Amino acid sequence: MTRTDQDSWDLASSVGATATMVAAARAVASAGTDPIINDSFAAPLVRAVGLDFFRRLVDGEIVATETPDGGERDLQLVTDSIAVRTRFFDDFFLNGARDGIRQSVILAAGLDARAYRLSWPPGSVVYEVDQPKVIQFKSATMSTLGAAPSADRRTVSIDLREDWPAALRSSGFDVTRPTSWSAEGLLMYLPPEAQDRLFDNITALSAPGSKLATEYHPDSGVAMSERAAEFNQRWANLGCDIDMSGLFFEGERSNVVDYLSDRGWQVTARPRRDLFADYGRVFPDDDELAQMRNITTVIATLG
Numbered sequence: 001m002t003r004t005d006q007d008s009w010d011l012a013s014s015v016g017a018t019a020t021m022v023a024a025a026r027a028v029a030s031a032g033t034d035p036i037i038n039d040s041f042a043a044p045l046v047r048a049v050g051l052d053f054f055r056r057l058v059d060g061e062i063v064a065t066e067t068p069d070g071g072e073r074d075l076q077l078v079t080d081s082i083a084v085r086t087r088f089f090d091d092f093f094l095n096g097a098r099d100g101i102r103q104s105v106i107l108a109a110g111l112d113a114r115a116y117r118l119s120w121p122p123g124s125v126v127y128e129v130d131q132p133k134v135i136q137f138k139s140a141t142m143s144t145l146g147a148a149p150s151a152d153r154r155t156v157s158i159d160l161r162e163d164w165p166a167a168l169r170s171s172g173f174d175v176t177r178p179t180s181w182s183a184e185g186l187l188m189y190l191p192p193e194a195q196d197r198l199f200d201n202i203t204a205l206s207a208p209g210s211k212l213a214t215e216y217h218p219d220s221g222v223a224m225s226e227r228a229a230e231f232n233q234r235w236a237n238l239g240c241d242i243d244m245s246g247l248f249f250e251g252e253r254s255n256v257v258d259y260l261s262d263r264g265w266q267v268t269a270r271p272r273r274d275l276f277a278d279y280g281r282v283f284p285d286d287d288e289l290a291q292m293r294n295i296t297t298v299i300a301t302l303g
Contacts, residue, residue, distance in 0.1 A: 019110030025082035096180035120151035178209035208303030
């Protein structure tokens, strides 16, 4: 799968397939021993997409065994990592709601079901922004499942390369109210200049007290194409025949912490590996996982 400037996708192709992959990992993690997340919608959403490998994974038809390629280890790492990431963003939104924020925006929402599964306070509005095909599929599938949002869910069907701020405002977004923003698993799929533009738009739309959660790969001297190849190989070790190695964009990127700080955000950052211990998981800190070791989580508050 190779990216182009104007490419589009559904949940069975290109970047959309990675949303299905993440949902499959959430489903496996939710069904595991001593789970740290509970996403009961992940498995039925994956089944509805229909990609055979991920369907078989959530249905327990794929059992990873320890092989020279590291199949069992890779599956545990993938599911633990996605579970930790999911819990981080879950806690971010719930903490924002606890602090009185009632407006949230999930960028590149994919198969994210937080508008349905989190305990949102009364008056909460959750905006989901993604490609029209993705939004249409998820809305229809959740309706078929009989699922009702636990917040006022408002969908914004638009590509992030288009004028999504205008589309967001036209859906009722209030620029005078503090907002919780998430850009989860998104930045590496954006060209470097689009990453900057995303943060510029978020800043312009944010009232004081708004919060932003994201994560990024700081410069580790490894090309994005090499990261993509390792990412793809980890899934190939599990038997996945979907090539996702061409989805990341190359190019020198702004340091997220510095970029947001320069625009008035107060930023805290932690390596994702530190969150493993917070949530009772052990990060296998060895040389093979150097790239994952460098993933950095960010929470920023404006003003």
